[in-house]
Amino acid sequence: MSEPASVPATTGDFDFDSLLAPSATPPEAAVPDANAVPSAASLPAPTAPALSAHIAHEENPTWHDFAASWDLYRDPVICGVVAGAVLGMLGVFVVLRRAVFVTAAVSQSAALGVALAFLLGIYLGVTPPPVLCAFALALAATAVLAWRSPSTRLPREAIVGLLYVGASALAVLVGDRIAQEAEDITAILFGTAVLVRPEDLLAVLGVSALVAVAIAFLYRGLVFAGFDPDGARIQKLPVARIELALWTLVALEVSVTTRAIGALPVFAFSVLPAMAALRASNRLSHAVLLAGLAGALSGGLGYICAFLLRFPVGAAEACVAAILFSLAVSAARFRRAF
Amino acid sequence: MKSSELSRPELFACRGLRIGISGRAILPAIDLSIRAGQFWAVVGRNGAGKTTWLRTLLGLLPPVAGRVLTAGDVRVSYLPQRSGLDDLYPLLAREVVAMGVERGWSFLAGLGAADRKARVERALSEVDAAQLAEQPFRRLSEGQKQRVLFARLIAGDAEVAILDEPTSAMDKVAEREAFELIRKLQVEHGLAVLVVSHYLSIVREFADHAILLDGDAEQVVIGTPAQVFEHPAFRKRYGDFATEAAHV
Numbered sequence: 001m002s003e004p005a006s007v008p009a010t011t012g013d014f015d016f017d018s019l020l021a022p023s024a025t026p027p028e029a030a031v032p033d034a035n036a037v038p039s040a041a042s043l044p045a046p047t048a049p050a051l052s053a054h055i056a057h058e059e060n061p062t063w064h065d066f067a068a069s070w071d072l073y074r075d076p077v078i079c080g081v082v083a084g085a086v087l088g089m090l091g092v093f094v095v096l097r098r099a100v101f102v103t104a105a106v107s108q109s110a111a112l113g114v115a116l117a118f119l120l121g122i123y124l125g126v127t128p129p130p131v132l133c134a135f136a137l138a139l140a141a142t143a144v145l146a147w148r149s150p151s152t153r154l155p156r157e158a159i160v161g162l163l164y165v166g167a168s169a170l171a172v173l174v175g176d177r178i179a180q181e182a183e184d185i186t187a188i189l190f191g192t193a194v195l196v197r198p199e200d201l202l203a204v205l206g207v208s209a210l211v212a213v214a215i216a217f218l219y220r221g222l223v224f225a226g227f228d229p230d231g232a233r234i235q236k237l238p239v240a241r242i243e244l245a246l247w248t249l250v251a252l253e254v255s256v257t258t259r260a261i262g263a264l265p266v267f268a269f270s271v272l273p274a275m276a277a278l279r280a281s282n283r284l285s286h287a288v289l290l291a292g293l294a295g296a297l298s299g300g301l302g303y304i305c306a307f308l309l310r311f312p313v314g315a316a317e318a319c320v321a322a323i324l325f326s327l328a329v330s331a332a333r334f335r336r337a338f
Numbered sequence: 339m340k341s342s343e344l345s346r347p348e349l350f351a352c353r354g355l356r357i358g359i360s361g362r363a364i365l366p367a368i369d370l371s372i373r374a375g376q377f378w379a380v381v382g383r384n385g386a387g388k389t390t391w392l393r394t395l396l397g398l399l400p401p402v403a404g405r406v407l408t409a410g411d412v413r414v415s416y417l418p419q420r421s422g423l424d425d426l427y428p429l430l431a432r433e434v435v436a437m438g439v440e441r442g443w444s445f446l447a448g449l450g451a452a453d454r455k456a457r458v459e460r461a462l463s464e465v466d467a468a469q470l471a472e473q474p475f476r477r478l479s480e481g482q483k484q485r486v487l488f489a490r491l492i493a494g495d496a497e498v499a500i501l502d503e504p505t506s507a508m509d510k511v512a513e514r515e516a517f518e519l520i521r522k523l524q525v526e527h528g529l530a531v532l533v534v535s536h537y538l539s540i541v542r543e544f545a546d547h548a549i550l551l552d553g554d555a556e557q558v559v560i561g562t563p564a565q566v567f568e569h570p571a572f573r574k575r576y577g578d579f580a581t582e583a584a585h586v
Binding site for chain 1: 393396397398413414415416418422423424426427428429430433434437438440441442443445446474494
C-alpha cells in the first residue's frame, strides 16, 4: 500500500479545503482527499482505515491505533454521534407519521443541492455555500411533499418515490459533469466521508442543538397533532403550522448532516433508531430519548467499526443502526415471551 | 323545545346550512340551534351524511351554502370514530387525557405541570378510570378507551361534546354504561352533547332532541326522538326497526 508523501498528524494541521472541498487540481496532483484511499487500486471504496494507514501504518487497525489518532477522528465521531442523536429523536415523529421515505427523498435532494453548488462553482467561478444549497433543495422537496394539489390524484408515496429517484439520478448526472468532485458526490450520497471539516461540524452542532430545543418546545403539539389531528384542530391547535415546523426541522437537520456525513447514514439515522425505540418502549417520551441514544450509538460505534473492520463509514453506521433495531425487536419478543 | 331550554346560551347554530363534499350538496338546508345542556342524537343510515354534518359543524369541512355560527370561544371536544386515533403512538392513558387541556398554542408552555396533573387525575377519577392512568392507551379495550376519552373532554372543561359513534365497538352492557356516563357528564357539567348512534332504543332513552339525516331522499327531520321516530321518512328508511324504536 503506497503512502502519500506527507500527511499531517493532527486535525489542526489539515488543510480541510484541499482535502474535502472541490478542487481544480487534477486528481493525481491533489492532496489525497478524505474519501480517497492510499492506493486506489487496492481498495475500491473510501474507508476510515484507509486514512488510518497514513497515521498508524497498520494493515489491521486496532483500538489502540484509533485511540492514538483520536485527535484526527474526534470531529467525525462527534459529528456522527450528534447527528445520530438528533436525527434519531426527530425520526420518531417521522416514523409515527408513516413518512419514512420522506427523509430519504429529502436527504437525496440535499445531496443534489451540494452537487449543484459544486457545479455552479465550476461554471460560474463562485461556489455558493453547499449547506445553503442543500437546505434550499431539502426545503423545496419538503414543500412539494407537503403541498397537495386537489387535482393531483397520486398518493404521497408516489411523489416521494419520484423525488427520491429524480434527486438521486440528477445528483449522479451532475457528478458526472464535475469529475474532479465525483468522489465528493459519492461521499455525500453514500456517506463515505471519513473526515468532517470544522465548519461542517460547527453547523451540525449548532443546527442539531436548535432542532433538539425545538423538539422539546413543540413536543406536546407534535404528539397531539399526529395522534388525533382532528381533535387537535377542534381544540384550535395550529396543526398545519406544527406540521410545517416538523418538516422544516427535518429539512434543516437533514441538509446540514447530509453535507457532513452523507445521505445514506442520514436516512438510516432518521428511521432505524426510531423504529428500534418505538419497538422497545411503551412510552413515547422514553422512545424519543431512546431513539436519540440509539442514533448516537449508531454514529459513534459505526465509525469505530468502520475503522477497525476497514468498512466505508456511512454503510457501517447504517448497519450498526440496523443491528440495534434487530436487538430491540428480539428484546421486545423476549420480554413478551416471559 | 322546552321554554326553559330557550333561556340557555346558544353554542352552535346552523343557518341555512347545506353540507356536501367537493361543493356538491347532499342534504337540504339545515336550521337548528344547539344550546348548553342539550342532548342531541344524530341518526341516519350509512352514508346519510352524519359524519359530514359533524365535520362541517366543527369547521373541518367547508359548508356548501349557509353558515355555522359558534358562540365566541366555545370549548368543543370531539371523539372521532375509532379510525381517527392513531394506535401507533405509544401513549399512556393519562397522556391522552392531558391532551384535553391543550387549547391553541398552550402546548408551547401553558399550564404548570402540577395543575395539569391534578386536572388529569380528577377527570380520570370522575369516569372511574383512575386505575387506567398508567396503562398504554392502545392496549385498552374499546370501552376503556371511551372512558379515557370522556376523561379527556372533562379535563378540557368542554362545553360541547361531539361524539361520532362512540359505542360502535362495544357490547350492549358497555354501550349502556357509556351512555349513562355521557348523561352524567351532561347533567353535572351542563355539557351539550351531540352523538351519532345507530342504537335507536338507546337514543330514544337518553336524547332530548334528534335529527334524522337521509342523503338518499335528501331529507332532514328535526324534533324530539319520539317525533323523529314516528316520521314517515324515518319509517321508510328503517322499516320494522322504526316501529321497534318508536315503542321502547
